[in-house]
Amino acid sequence: TQTTRPQRILAAVQKNATRGDPRSVVKAIDQFCRHKEWAMNVGDEKGCILDSVVTEVNPATVLELGTYCGYSTVRIASLLPSHAKLITLEFDPGNAAIARQVIAWAGLADKIQLVEGASGDWIPKLKEKFGIETFDLVFLDHWKDRYLPDTKLMEECGLLRKGSILLADNVICPGTPDYLEYIRNSPRYKSQYFKSHLEYTKAEDGLEKSVFLG
Ligand SMILES: O=C(NCCO)c1cc(-c2ccc(F)cc2)cc(O)c1O
Numbered sequence: 010t011q012t013t014r015p016q017r018i019l020a021a022v023q024k025n026a027t028r029g030d031p032r033s034v035v036k037a038i039d040q041f042c043r044h045k046e047w048a049m050n051v052g053d054e055k056g057c058i059l060d061s062v063v064t065e066v067n068p069a070t071v072l073e074l075g076t077y078c079g080y081s082t083v084r085i086a087s088l089l090p091s092h093a094k095l096i097t098l099e100f101d102p103g104n105a106a107i108a109r110q111v112i113a114w115a116g117l118a119d120k121i122q123l124v125e126g127a128s129g130d131w132i133p134k135l136k137e138k139f140g141i142e143t144f145d146l147v148f149l150d151h152w153k154d155r156y157l158p159d160t161k162l163m164e165e166c167g168l169l170r171k172g173s174i175l176l177a178d179n180v181i182c183p184g185t186p187d188y189l190e191y192i193r194n195s196p197r198y199k200s201q202y203f204k205s206h207l208e209y210t211k212a213e214d215g216l217e218k219s220v221f222l223g
């Protein structure tokens with residue numbers, strides 16, 4: 010019977026990456042997706058921009074919206090200080106099951122809390138469920154029509170503090186026009202666009218980095 014693309018990505022990790030070595034997990038997925046089968050990981054080019062933002066922010070608390078196979082989850086977690094915590098939300102149970110195994114292979118399970126379900130349902134529960142005050146960094150990479158409502162929800166739930174950083178993938182391709190319009194025109198954010206390319210392609214895409222001003 011037919012395997013899924015996430016299952017084939019996990020197989021590539023288990024075949025080509027070293028257990029406990031997050032960078033080898035990232036490399037194995039990039040090799041597979043560049044040379045064998047495209048997949049919607051943030052990828053190596055945008056991943057370098059992600060890395061630079063993570064190291065600059067040096068966050069103690071991170072929220073990732075949209076885990077997929079755990080590529081960016083592993084990429085971010087591998088750069089976090091020892092006591093930092095990353096919570097990642099994934100709607101699709103199949104994706105979540107694969108991501109758990111990719112995260113385990115990278116040896117990062119103790120830094121990462123993967124939560125299965127809809128972001129809109131979970132965001133209001135994060136404080137009580139995980140003892141979170143606010144997030145230092147949020148990586149938005151889930152359904153593109155959820156970026157704006159979930160950002161407004163995070164504001165309303167008091168999950169952002171003065172200086173919290175939002176980093177949004179795919180603001181050009183597939184595109185998040187309503188989110189961009191809001192975040193670039195809101196007096197409560199200072200935004201910066203990092204031009205790049207859609208993962209593993211020559212198409213334009215980019216990341217939007219926004220600081221919440223309180
Ligand atoms: O839907 C996306 N993510 C949420 C589900 O996990 C997503 C899609 C694409 C993409 C797809 C199809 C295409 F033709 C172009 C782009 C790229 C991404 O980086 C993404 O994050």
Ligand SMILES: [Mg+2]
Nearest residue numbers: 051150178179
């Ligand atoms: Mg993406």
